[in-house]
Amino acid sequence: MGLNPKRSSSEDGVPNMVDLVRPDFLYGARHTQAILLFLLITISYGMRVNLSVGIVAMTDPDASPNPDVPTYSWDDTNVILSSFFWGYVIPQIPAGQLAKEYGPKWFLAGSSAVGAAFTILIPFAAPLGSWAVILCRVIQGLSQGFIYPSCHNLLSKWTPLEERSRLSTFVYAGGPFGTVLALPFSGWLSGTSLGWPYAFYIYGVLGFLWTGMWIFLGENSPADCNSINPIEKKYIEVSVGHSKHLSPPPTPWKPIFTSLPMIALIIAHSGQDWGFSTLLTNIPTYMENVLNVDIKSNGLLSAGPYFAFWVLSFVFSAITDYVISKKYVSTVVARKVANSIGVFVPAAALTALGLISNLDFDVSAITILLLFIAVGVNACCYCGYQVNHMDLSPIHSGTLMGISNGISNIFAIIAPLILQFIVTDEKNPLQWATIFYISSGVYIGTNIFYIIFGSGEIQPWNDVNYKTTHNRNIEKVMDTSSVITYRC
Template structure:
């Protein structure tokens, strides 16, 4: 009976699908993509910028200031000191009040402190650290808000594609930011303008979001009625439906939740290690100049961005055609996205100990390690919505907040281990550690992850009844 009801509901949803190729949900998706593009640009431009900020030969203009700092890894880590704090609260705020105006406030403040970095740098590294902590605090609202908005706007059958498009703003922003920062650091205006321009871009996004952003289809006054009916029927949303209380105890006892958390911890450790340290590795070990450094640092993330669409299309196809269950598809995708990078980093660590030129091989392995990692977008990264669509924003807040503690630790471990920046042996230790953590996180996800909606997602059976009623209403 239940299977028949679901099949009938699926047919009705198909009939409700709008004929137009672009709708209100795509505008929201595009705005979130741009948000992550700018936010990640702000987050990572210091990875290349700090090379220019501490290198007197980086700019042709003697008027561009440079500094002598002994705590570069601490500066790069400090963003995450603030980033982990608001995550859980941000998920709850998005759930009960909607994320629109919280995103306005957080992006406004984050943009202003991005603009302040060149000014504060003159006071010392501690002032840059302060700016980065505040940037992290403000960006802590972004991922929980994106997950909440996806749960309100994106039908399940479009989840992998639109979800991947949104989160692909991260690697795309990384590509643009690393390339742009490397280029502008060698011009007469110098590295400060990398921060000024990104701060201005963030403020421009805020203005557009005020006019275009909506918390849900219900809040959208000009949405096509057929598109609204299609979205709400697909998601089982009704205007009268009460907000479900968060089942904290059940979440803590849930192995599928812990599987996502451990997978995200492994991902964040490896991703952050590469993101913050590739420019330093290229400069100190492979001897690339600042401009080439920026281009080569960005290259792997361009591949990441491109492959994310390939992997999401394959994953969506395998699920919708019944080739793989949702849970199996998530585990396969996550395994590809972590085990291939782990193998690449292991090989990079081995050849780093050898006494010959590893430049070409190292670049190829870095491209593979970062590029194939994009497959995790189809793994743990959207699994929150599979196991608990009612609490997806809160779950993302919890896992993103706790897992990014590793993003604080990884750069600090780097500073402790790599005491001689040109030492290939010390760098190989960093690569081995990242590879091991990738494998451990993915193993737990394979063993305990799930693609099924969990019982604790507040009365699954009642929500299914609501879905069926809503679909029948929308039909007429």
């Protein structure tokens, strides 16, 4: 195996240096890192969402055939569901900074281990009262608050520009995939004689297993990876312009917070989190109380839309990378089109959900189809705002993700709490319709702002020396005769 000797050229006839160092082997160290991050997010989302089904079983004496499985009478279930995000928003910006300064490897290891420990503790905390479960969820949120900024930092160093949408989407698709696994599994387990506590025990053990794998296989960057093939290392570093020997520049806080493209990204992220968190935390409750779906079927049907999300994320990311690499459209146009598909179609589906709530005949099948559309097509956002941080600033991408994820998740807290005030009768479809209309409006309004002010270009505040550094990296491979002699 070695370099791909194909000489492609840019539009002005100058050889494309990234193509000159592109390896011809299909699997490399960057793929190992992507798989590990995918597994982390899959398990972490399982820890995050299994309570959405578990809370139904925890408050339903008939959920398990085993009378020894404890149940509780809580009137603050929506507060319990939203409490994860109370802790989640706090470390976002510091996590991005710490990952940039010290590398994200050990922060991810600690995040996984702490999250796993407090997942296992939830069944032991529940007898003390809902406040104890809330405390466990807050600490879970605090630990998982390090994950997305750290992952963004790693992806900015490990993903070549030409593969950014695909590899980033693969990693972040762990979210819907983890949801697909956790919701039916937790629903099924809650309906067995083992009962809901084992859903938490199993995910805690998985978290500890991942931590062990990451300690041995995870790396902060290609420059830190001793096992990486030198051809792949050169390919990645030429593409993204990173070097182990460059100290990260100071974070330009004022330019970041006064940048319209960054503000547009934050608003798009916030709108997405409002709608997504509303559905993620409440689809099981909606299924049970409005559609009268039992606990076992509830988990399976609740997971269905996220399976559609997971599958479609790969379709959308492949298309987005293709049109960008072929230069059919600019990066910014691709991001805005992808984001618009990802929110305008779900907004229409949520509006339709609200409208059919007034119908007198059974609309369960139509409702489930619309939920599939509302959640599934939302996957296109993974090719929009979700990777836009790396477009705006490869160097500060982890910090940017921390900023936008921290602010946006404030809305992930607010949305379920507003639902508690509006949906006073969980069996009333008209009250749920109001929630769907609000989410639809938020989707549309925030994306319009993103369309107007979003960008796909590296911003001046990224680093005044960035382009110079990137060009120097390219110059190092200009002697293609020596580059082509590399073999693995």
